[in-house]
Each structure stands twice: as C-alpha cells, then as structure tokens.
Amino acid sequence: MITGKNLIGNELSTKDGTVFTTFDPQLNKENAWEFTEASLKEIHASVELAEKASREYALIDGTKKARFLREIATQIENLGDELIAIYCKESGLPEGRAKGERGRTCFQLQTFADLVAEGSWVNATIDTALPERLPVPKPDLRKMLVPIGPIAVFGASNFPLAYSTAGGDTASALAAGCPVIVKSHPMHAATGELVAHAIAKAAELTGMPNGVFSNLNSKGIEVGQELVKHPGVKGVGFTGSVKGGRALLDLAGQRPEPIPVFAEMGSVNPVIFLPEALKQRGDFWAKTYAGSITLGTGQFCTNPGLLFGLAGDVLSAFANKLSEEISAIQPGCMLHPNIKRNYDSNTSTMLSQSGIEVVAKSQNAVPANYAQHTLVMVQGKDFLSNPRLHQEVFGPFSMVVACKNIDELEAIITNLEGQLTGAIIAENSEIKEYGNLIEILKNRVGRLIYNGAPTGVEVCPAMQHGGPYPASTDSRFGAVGIHAIQRWVRPVSYQNWPEDLLPEALNDSNPLKISRLVNGSLTNKPL
C-alpha cells in the first residue's frame, strides 16, 4: 500500500506539507496516490538520525553489511508484481524493462554485498616500523578506507529502480558504511516508496541502526537544496540534467565545509563511422543504430545523439538507410508529459538551426506522450560553428554530421564537451590509420566502444560510467560497478597504533584474509 508519507529512519512521517501526485503517461492521467512534500523539520530529522546512525554503522563489519544489502535485494524481489505494475504506471515503460531493471538493481546490491563480504576494497596498506633507522626511526603506519558519513542520493527520472532509491548510488554508499537519505524522484514517488520500505524492512531484519536510510518526497527543488546544505550531509550522488547537477555542485561548493558531488549528467555519446565500415556494412550499422537510438524511447544517458562520418554518397546512403530503419520502429511512450514537452521543444530548436536538414521525422499522429523519432543531418562546418548543435536532446533524436575531411572531424571531436561514451565503427583494415582521432576521442570520454552501440551499460568492475565534465562532475569516478564505492570513503592512517585497538583489516594476523599492500607488496598473508 502506498502511504505517500516520508520515511525518516523506521518511522513514517507527515508534517503539513503540500501534496503532489505522479503521472501515468500511457493512460495520460494522474495516478491516485498523494505524496506529502518533506518539511524542513523532516529533512533535519532525517539527517540528524543519519548522523547518529553513521557512527554505529561505520563500525559494522563487512559480513553484516553484506547481509543487509542482500536482504534489500530479497525485500525488493518480495514486492513482486505490485512493484512492476506501479513502476509501469509511473514511467510508461513496458513490463519487460521494469523486470530487467529490477534484476539489475538486485544484481548491483549483490555485487556490493560480495565486495564488502570479501573486504579487500578498503585498500589496507601497511608499512611496518624500522625502530633502528637513522637519523630517525620509521614508525609503524597502517592505512585503510573509512566511510565519510551520511550521503544524499538524488534518483534518476529514467531509471526508477537501478539509479534511484536502491540504485547504484545507494548501494555503493551503504556498502561503504555511509547512511543514505534519498530525495525521491517526483515522477516515480510510489515506486520509490515501495523500494524505500523494502530497504527499511531489510535494515530492521538485519539489525542495522535506525537512520541508516531515509526517503523524502519532494516535487520542488527546496528539499534537495536543504539536504545538500545540511552540515551533517557529507556527500551527494545525483543522476539527471546538467542544470540540476551543476546547481547541486555549486551549492555544495559554497558550504562552509564543501562536500563532494558525484553527478552523472548529460552526454550526447558521439559515434564515428569510418568510411570502409559504412561501405562494407552500412545496412547492418543502420539497423543496429536505429535500435540504439530508439531504445527505451531514446531515454538512456548513453543514447547515441551524434553520428559522424565523412561527407559523400556512402554517408548519405547510410543516413537514408538509418532513416528507413528508424521510421519502421514504432514510436514509444516517454516517461512524463514534461519530458515529452522538452523533447518537442528541444527538437524544434534543433530543427530551426542553420544548416539542419531533416532526414526522418514522421508526421503521423501518435498517442499523447509518445515521441516521434527524429533524425537530422548537418555539415561539419555548421556543426563546428554552432555549439547549440552539440547539446543533448533527451529522447529518440540523433544527428548525422557530415565532415568534409578527417581534419574537420578531429577539430569537431576536440571541441566536444565531455561525454560518457565515444564509439568507433570501423573495419579492422582501416582502423590503424585513425590513431590520432582515437586519442582525441579518448580525451573526451569515459568509455570507448569499438563496433558496438553505447546503450547497454554492463555492470562489472571494468565498466566506466562517467566522463569529463559535463558527462559527470568528477571524471575520476563512476556510478556503475564496484569502484563506485570509492566515492564515499577516505583513508585514515594509524601510526604506532596498539595491535588490539586496530580495525581487523589492519591486524597483524589478517583475520579477514584480505589482500593488503604490506611494505610495498600485495599479499593476503599475515605479517
């Protein structure tokens, strides 16, 4: 049952807040549930409870944290069909996607559970003493990662499960030992509430301190701002627009004590089609990319929005084939009328730019909140001189850029903003000629893809989901995979610390049997 209330640790809470509803874009009407906007008092209560929980939670061992994370996955699975139905009613996404995303969410939780149960992630580093060293003795030093404290998480509109309430940010922060306060996404507040209750139940069942998790409803921006400004909050995870992410980054930077903000924001995900590839397999790539551009109604952060090639007949033929393929795909529903409105308005702005030629855009009527796929084409020189064309259009929109030569293409890539991904479509016979181009592309992205599409972000240690600004606020980190835990921790050194007071990870006997850097060598042996 959806209560519409805020969850402050174990307690459901409503003060006199304004209420809001979510929207079913398929039925084109508001959902029935009413959610109460979190009050200032509730925001402060959630942070204060998190601060208190933080001290206890930081000391809970990896085995117990793993049990908690696995129990969250179990409780999410236990939500069964209700979760799937509500997810669909708040996103317009199909059931298959909902189930897939639930699977991904639980897999992420299990992955972090494995990581903290194993324990080596704390990067234990030990340098033993040299008491006889001259001119001064060398002390015994032992270092490990410890949690930084309560984290505020802002969920994504386009991933109601995997990058929201119990998504990558929450899972990695809880794994690190940091309590989490979620600012629930207003487009899927009911989905968020169900998942929040699953987390709270898991926390209770596994004996976690009250306040290790809270969930705050909010449709406006004030709740998020208050959270980020609160001195008890020590870090922020965000997935969303450049505007939203930058606002939080600026706010966090203006605090008396600045805190890190990890925002995964915009990306247009450039794809470079080399000439031989289009000549040999243009039709195959047209079909592949038509699928990628329209997948999830183009609402993925890795949606390929810029397609580069060398101007000429081969590229024109490819664009026409791509247009055919895209037009053959049924239009899809967008997440929310606001998102559809932005898509239409951004598309119009693009179409009004000088030099833009429409390749595909159906004029057929579509149901409310459904998006017309749009493919446009522009010459390299027009693209280079108009930064507006470099911006993301969130939705099933893509732009073919016809470059007059490789120099122009290199100049364009050099001048692109930071991106999550960059793809190269090539035949093996030609790729070696483009070493410089690849280096330039690498400089702008977090992930390079060879002969594939950027959509489909594998969850594994070698994935980098993040890139130079504005793809993310800090390209040195990412939100997907085990290394995401590194965002929420800091190293602490113990100097000449008594063996019986050291954390287990740093004990001589290595009771956790973890991998440690001891006097410069990686080992899982005792000292």
Place this chain on the structure above:
Amino acid sequence: MITGKNLIGNELSTKDGTVFTTFDPQLNKENAWEFTEASLKEIHASVELAEKASREYALIDGTKKARFLREIATQIENLGDELIAIYCKESGLPEGRAKGERGRTCFQLQTFADLVAEGSWVNATIDTALPERLPVPKPDLRKMLVPIGPIAVFGASNFPLAYSTAGGDTASALAAGCPVIVKSHPMHAATGELVAHAIAKAAELTGMPNGVFSNLNSKGIEVGQELVKHPGVKGVGFTGSVKGGRALLDLAGQRPEPIPVFAEMGSVNPVIFLPEALKQRGDFWAKTYAGSITLGTGQFCTNPGLLFGLAGDVLSAFANKLSEEISAIQPGCMLHPNIKRNYDSNTSTMLSQSGIEVVAKSQNAVPANYAQHTLVMVQGKDFLSNPRLHQEVFGPFSMVVACKNIDELEAIITNLEGQLTGAIIAENSEIKEYGNLIEILKNRVGRLIYNGAPTGVEVCPAMQHGGPYPASTDSRFGAVGIHAIQRWVRPVSYQNWPEDLLPEALNDSNPLKISRLVNGSLTNKPL
C-alpha cells in the same frame, strides 16, 4: 646562476613584468636577485605548451617516465651546495634541514619512479566477454587510469623543496602523465628557479616533450588565479593557508568546466593526554612535545597546537614542565618577516581572548624574525564557547586545554574542524576505556597517532597526509606517498576494443607483468 626569468617549457622568458625580490630572514635583508612576475601572455603560453605536451606525454610509457623522474632527482643533487646555500638564504632554515628536505624530495621522486616503472598503479581491470550470455551478450571491457591533463602546482612556504617546485604534487602529477605548471612561491623564488632548471634539464636529457614543465614567478595572486581559470588546466595542487586554498577551490568551482583542487591547508593537530600517561610519564611527554612544538620554529603543518587533558594537578604539573622545557629551547628564525608578523599578531589575538592564561612566553629580546615560543592554557568551557581558540597560530605556539571531564573533552573534539592528525598519549592500561573518544577523534582527522608526536611525516604508502576540511579540500586524497598519484587520473574503459589497439596495460598477454583485476580476481598472469 639565478636569472629571475620565467621558464616556459625549454625557454627562459621575460616580458615587461614587475620585479620582486626574496628575503633573507637571518640577515634581515633582501636578497639581491630580481624575479620578473609572469605576464598574462607567459601564463597562457605555458598552458598552451602544456596542453600540446600533454597529448604526447600521456602516451609515454612507465619506464621512460621513471627515467625522467630519476633524472630530476639526479639534477637536483647535481645542484650541490649552491641549492643548499640559496635555500637557507630564502628561508632562514638551517643547512641540516635543507639537506634533509633535499633528500626527501629526491626520495619522493624515486618512489614515484619505482611506482610507474612497476606499472600496476593504473588499476588495470579486465572483464572478458560472454558472447553466449542471455538475454544479451556480455561485452569485453577493460579499464585503466589515464592522466587528466595539465596540472597547476602551488608550492608551500614552509617546504621550499619537498612541497614546492619538484615536491610531492609535481612528482605525483608527472608520474601520472600530467604536465605541470608551477606557480613558484615568492618567498623562495631562487630555490624554485634552480629546481625548475633541474627539471627542465632532466626533461631534455630524457626526451620529454617541450612543455611538460613550466615555472612561473609571481608575488601577487593574479598569476595563480589566471592559471586556475585557464580552460587548459585540469587540476590544481596547493599547500598553504586555508584562505588561499579556499580561494582557489572557489575559483576552480566557478569555471564552466569545474576542476579538482587538492589543497592541503590548516591543521591544529589536537593531542589528547590521558590521565595515567601524564601521571606515569608526564616529564617524558613534556620533553617530547616541547621538541615537537618548537621543531622548525613551529612551522610544520603537523605542529601540535592543541593539547587536551583533564583539569587537575597532574595536568597543571605537565603544563609547567612543558613550559620549562619549551623555555629551555632557543628561539628560532621564522621563514619571512611577514610570517613572523602574522605569528605575533595571531599570538596577541589569542592572548586577548577571555580565559587565556600564559604558561610560557619569554620576554627576552630575540633577533629580528625570531619567534618567542608561547604556551597558553584555557579551561574546556571557554575553549568550547570560543571558536577563535580553535584556529591555527602558525609558529611555535601551543594551547593546553583543561577539560573538566571526559564528556566535555568529547564535546570539544566533536566540534573541532577537520585536522591532518590527532594524537593520543596513553598508558596501555587505560586506553581501552576511551574507545568512544578515539572514534570521535578518528572522525576529525586523517592520521591517528599513538604515543608519539604528529611532526615527522613519513613518506610511505600507508601515510595519510590530508584530512577532513579544512585540513584539506578533499579528505579522500593526500599529498604524501604513492597514493597521491590518484588525484591526477581518471578511468577509461575500452569496450570490445581490438587487442592490437589496446594499451599494453590491458593486453591479453600482460606484457608489463602488472597486477590486474581479471574477472574479479587479482592476478599478474596473462589472460
């Protein structure tokens, strides 16, 4: 020979800048050399050259980078007695300290050379493909760390060698593959110039690209500001005051593309003396701490400025003994008249605060620029209610805080700002009673010390030199030891990338024989 010119890559340069001189605090007079303030043109030239060098330097292998770093150390050693003499003339520090710091500087360079020659620091992570996986195949993903680009380094006043021109920030950035532009410290511009020439010579001898290193003179703040604002600069390393570090952090955060700033700033380094320790070995600790407080005329960032104990006869006796010991130590010369002026003025402000009682402050005349050691005492309640008392007095100043009980002490530690270090002085018999206090202290510091003094920062992997704000701007990193390299790199993933185009660190055969995380297991074997 000191030219006073700026070094833009390989070229000595002077435009029409204003000139300034450095100061010999022992002789209390200006040194003869004149330095030309870098012009806007020179700043831009240095960054543009660094950007160009960046692309080439990023691809240079670990063995060659190691040769470069080792050659810098050799060239610094080759500067011989001239470097030591000039260091002393610009700092007032004794020759022994100069030689010690030169040794530390070269050791740091050698340590980073070892790290990059070995190569595992790039955190190579490989997840191999599962082409048969359902519902979708798993791609091959390989991730490693790559340099972020040109770094601006601001040297420290109190470490003319080890945290300046070729100090920890420069060594770690060059090791990471990032060109460095140093904003030379105006108090030791001649020392900086000598070292800059050593780096430039090493770059030339080992075939590094022109622009991998530049050195800019500046007495004002404009050169630093222009550097940090330049879009070609991708990161900042700074050691100095909270005011200076915060100004750079704010400036970097306001850029269209924000960049990370790693500033190591203020710290008062609290020390907690437990009752049994003072009872059993009060005299020993008084002697030890008198040495630590006055070491280098108190001009270390780890200088112990706050000494906590439980009010009573034992603490009073300790304070008196500490006063005796401090008074017996000869006053030392400070780095610069400005620093001496600030010391006097900050000390006066402290002495004027309510409840402050002077324990030791000689009234004897001292030479110009020499500092009188000062020890004061205050009651816990006065300390708790007056944040001014929590601030650093840079120099040989320390404050004994007499707490009425453990609760008051815990409240005080909870409310302290972030610190580089926190020390506990205890007998083994009593320490277990203070578990809560230790956790509270850990929450405020980067390094915990048991029965020792915070001065003396060992350079080794397990050292953490950094702490919660304002000890540093980002407590997740530190400036000392091999992990400092992590500040200047970001991960890049290669998806389904052809084996012969992959960087060596990610090749199947593991030609570099580095440690890699392959399908979740750490190994140095080939695939």
